[in-house]
Amino acid sequence: MISRRDFxxxxxAASALLGASGFGNWSRLAxxxxxxxxxxxxxxxxxxxxxxxxxxxxxxxxxxxFREPEINxxxxxxxxxxxxxxxxxxxxxxxxxDGSPSHYALTYNDFSALARTYGKMGGMDRVATxxxxxxAERPEALLLDGGDTWHGSYTCYQTQGQDVVNVMNKxxxxxxxxxxxxxxxxxRVHEIVDSLPFAALGQNIFDAMWDEPAERxxxxxxxxxxxxxxxxxxxxxxYMPIAxxxxxxxxxxxxxxxxxxxxxxxxxxxxGAELVVCLSHxxxxxxxxxxxxxxxxxxxxxxxxxxxxxEPVLVGDTILIASGSNGKxxxxxxxxxxxxQMMGFRHKLIPVFSDVIDPDPEVAAAIDAERAPFxxxxxxxxGQTDSLLYRRGNxxxxxxxxxxxxxxxxxxxxxxxxxGVRWGPSLIPGQDITREDIWNVTSMTYGRAYRTExxxxxxxxxxxxxxxxxxxxxxxxxxxxxxxxxxGLGYRIDVTAPAGERISxxxxxxxxxxxxxxxxxxxxxxxxxxxxTEGPQIxxxxxxxxxxxxxxxxxxxxxxxxxxV
Amino acid sequence: MDFTRRETLALGAGAAALTxxxxxxxxxxxxxxxxxxxxxxxxxxxxxxxxxPEIAENGNTVPISVSADGATAIMVLAAGNPTPPVAxxxxxxxxxxxxxxxxxxxxxxxxxxxxxxxxxxxxxRTSKEVKVTIGGCGG
Numbered sequence: 062m063i064s065r066r067d068f069x070x071x072x073x074a075a076s077a078l079l080g081a082s083g084f085g086n087w088s089r090l091a092x093x094x095x096x097x098x099x100x101x102x103x104x105x106x107x108x109x110x111x112x113x114x115x116x117x118x119x120x121x122x123x124x125x126x127f128r129e130p131e132i133n134x135x136x137x138x139x140x141x142x143x144x145x146x147x148x149x150x151x152x153x154x155x156x157x158x159d160g161s162p163s164h165y166a167l168t169y170n171d172f173s174a175l176a177r178t179y180g181k182m183g184g185m186d187r188v189a190t191x192x193x194x195x196x197a198e199r200p201e202a203l204l205l206d207g208g209d210t211w212h213g214s215y216t217c218y219q220t221q222g223q224d225v226v227n228v229m230n231k232x233x234x235x236x237x238x239x240x241x242x243x244x245x246x247x248x249r250v251h252e253i254v255d256s257l258p259f260a261a262l263g264q265n266i267f268d269a270m271w272d273e274p275a276e277r278x279x280x281x282x283x284x285x286x287x288x289x290x291x292x293x294x295x296x297x298x299x300y301m302p303i304a305x306x307x308x309x310x311x312x313x314x315x316x317x318x319x320x321x322x323x324x325x326x327x328x329x330x331x332x333g334a335e336l337v338v339c340l341s342h343x344x345x346x347x348x349x350x351x352x353x354x355x356x357x358x359x360x361x362x363x364x365x366x367x368x369x370x371x372e373p374v375l376v377g378d379t380i381l382i383a384s385g386s387n388g389k390x391x392x393x394x395x396x397x398x399x400x401x402q403m404m405g406f407r408h409k410l411i412p413v414f415s416d417v418i419d420p421d422p423e424v425a426a427a428i429d430a431e432r433a434p435f436x437x438x439x440x441x442x443x444g445q446t447d448s449l450l451y452r453r454g455n456x457x458x459x460x461x462x463x464x465x466x467x468x469x470x471x472x473x474x475x476x477x478x479x480x481g482v483r484w485g486p487s488l489i490p491g492q493d494i495t496r497e498d499i500w501n502v503t504s505m506t507y508g509r510a511y512r513t514e515x516x517x518x519x520x521x522x523x524x525x526x527x528x529x530x531x532x533x534x535x536x537x538x539x540x541x542x543x544x545x546x547x548x549g550l551g552y553r554i555d556v557t558a559p560a561g562e563r564i565s566x567x568x569x570x571x572x573x574x575x576x577x578x579x580x581x582x583x584x585x586x587x588x589x590x591x592x593x594t595e596g597p598q599i600x601x602x603x604x605x606x607x608x609x610x611x612x613x614x615x616x617x618x619x620x621x622x623x624x625x626v
Numbered sequence: 627m628d629f630t631r632r633e634t635l636a637l638g639a640g641a642a643a644l645t646x647x648x649x650x651x652x653x654x655x656x657x658x659x660x661x662x663x664x665x666x667x668x669x670x671x672x673x674x675x676x677x678x679p680e681i682a683e684n685g686n687t688v689p690i691s692v693s694a695d696g697a698t699a700i701m702v703l704a705a706g707n708p709t710p711p712v713a714x715x716x717x718x719x720x721x722x723x724x725x726x727x728x729x730x731x732x733x734x735x736x737x738x739x740x741x742x743x744x745x746x747x748x749x750x751r752t753s754k755e756v757k758v759t760i761g762g763c764g765g
Binding site: 299540 | 684727735
């Protein structure tokens with residue numbers, strides 16, 4: 062008799078084979094420049110349940126360029142494991158041909174050239190077309206939004222998230238979980254959540270006063286689809302009050318709470334759930350650990366760390382799906398659920414090539430309507446770029462190098478710090494830089510650019526602290542962002558060293574001298590989690606800088622030396 | 627991250643004070659306190675539950691809870707605090723359950739330790755590392 066695990070693994074192999082007519086196919090066809098919408102959407106329906114997953118859109122309603130990371134290091138048990146494999150190694154692992162669309166969509170190399178060939182990705186009108194096509198085949202498919210949806214653009218900031226809410230509602234999601242949404246402030250979050258025509262979930266969203274589950278956010282929701290009783294359990298980002306300003310949502314506390322997750326799984330199973338899906342904003346490595354700690358979850362739809370994986374990762378009997386960010390991908394997962402058990406799955410990471418997939422006219426019109434009042438502000442050209450501007454990567458990106466340069470020059474600082482967030486689309490050489498582009502990489506509700514003094518000793522404390530949030534060998538102690546970007550300061554980092562000992566050889570780049578622990582440096586930065594931070598908005602600082610430069614050129618950053626890889 | 631100048635400086639001072647403490651400086655104290663509580667008896671690993679966050683949202687008020695079936699007392703220690711003893715909860719025969727919740731202050735990243743005294747005179751111990759961070763930058 063075949064065990065459930067064997068069956069899953071057999072299915073996995075079958076899925077990989079079928080991938081040859083799914084994922085692998087668009088890769089090969091694309092190499093022949095023959096990509097079509099039908100090929101991108103091609104999927105042999107399987108089993109009786111379909112899940113559609115999209116996450117970390119960061120308010121990108123329109124197609125964008127988004128370069129995937131070059132450096133994305135795993136530590137401890139995750140060293141060398143997906144999603145910590147990039148570039149040529151990633152293509153080799155998944156059998157992706159060099160120069161193919163999947164090369165462009167999933168890896169960083171030759172990004173500018175391939176971006177010109179294959180065009181922008183994403184756009185919620187294109188995503189709507191994909192969702193509608195899946196629903197035409199599987200009317201009862203569940204659409205699940207992993208959060209980081211109502212944050213990250215000019216229009217989202219100006220409308221306090223309403224533009225994204227209005228557009229997403231047209232896609233008719235069935236459930237959602239949260240992270241950056243809370244930086245709108247809890248009053249606004251309440252207002253929107255109370256208006257949502259779908260479930261707002263988070264088993265780990267607790268009331269701060271009583272440390273009890275928050276009433277407004279249910280831990281789970283049941284759906285009867287395809288004759289299967291499905292429980293979707295939400296898992297919000299666990300470390301919101303640490304990574305983001307807790308004073309904006311003082312009534313809430315979070316945490317991983319995997320024991321409560323186990324209790325919820327047991328509870329829904331006792332209530333007859335035949336399929337348990339976790340809609341998570343934990344980050345991939347945290348979900349991987351949680352899948353090993355908590356038993357009885359069939360599928361974890363991961364989010365937060367912005368990873369896109371062409372195949373599910375199996376942990377025990379749980380499959381983990383990683384659907385990328387910024388609207389670049391939609392995952393479809395078909396499941397065969399019988400006798401209260403998941404018997405097999407078929408999966409496809411659908412790349413949203415915006416020039417190949419037709420925009421859904423209704424959603425396209427809705428997006429245009431949301432943008433109309435802001436059109437002239439959005440499209441104003443501030444300057445041009447000669448360089449590829451991107452952010453993703455553990456240590457630095459050209460966008461942040463430019464932002465740090467703006468902070469140092471515009472704010473008369475010696476050292477600049479830019480947060481290691483993972484959102485923010487890319488621009489390719491030769492492109493205009495519009496106001497919208499600047500807001501896409503800076504927009505937030507706590508964007509004031511502070512100017513302060515820090516001693517060399519304290520700078521090290523800050524850098525060690527952020528490094529441990531990224532490189533602690535236990536994923537439960539990580540927060541899922543990248544390393545803080547330093548302007549005017551070079552350093553060496555040993556990612557495998559213990560906390561407090563990773564950073565060395567800190568250098569003040571202006572003089573080439575070592576950073577003096579006792580000396581005070583003038584530091585400019587943005588995205589402080591402190592209430593009452595003063596200074597101009599970061600997007601105004603960057604806009605002024607780019608306007609002065611006219612055309613920006615960012616030289617390769619050689620000031621961070623990485624060891625322990 | 628904390629960035630107003632005053633708080634930055636205050637934090638800097640706190641962090642500096644912490645780094646001045648050699649690792650394990652209080653290990654003897656913790657051992658002594660455990661010994662005092664157990665009277666030198668053997669302590670089993672496990673058998674007592676300690677619920678605490680992996681990363682504290684605010685090191686000044688960290689919610690923790692402890693429980694152990696059949697315990698008559700549970701001692702909680704914060705190994706890295708200048709004064710490690712946090713509380714000892716005593717459970718009389720009329721106690722509905724041997725569990726307690728409170729909020730504690732942690733001076734920095736450290737182990738929180740719970741030692742339970744069982745009705746039969748045996749002891750059980752567990753610990754959990756709680757990270758106290760000045761903040762990170764979210765994805």
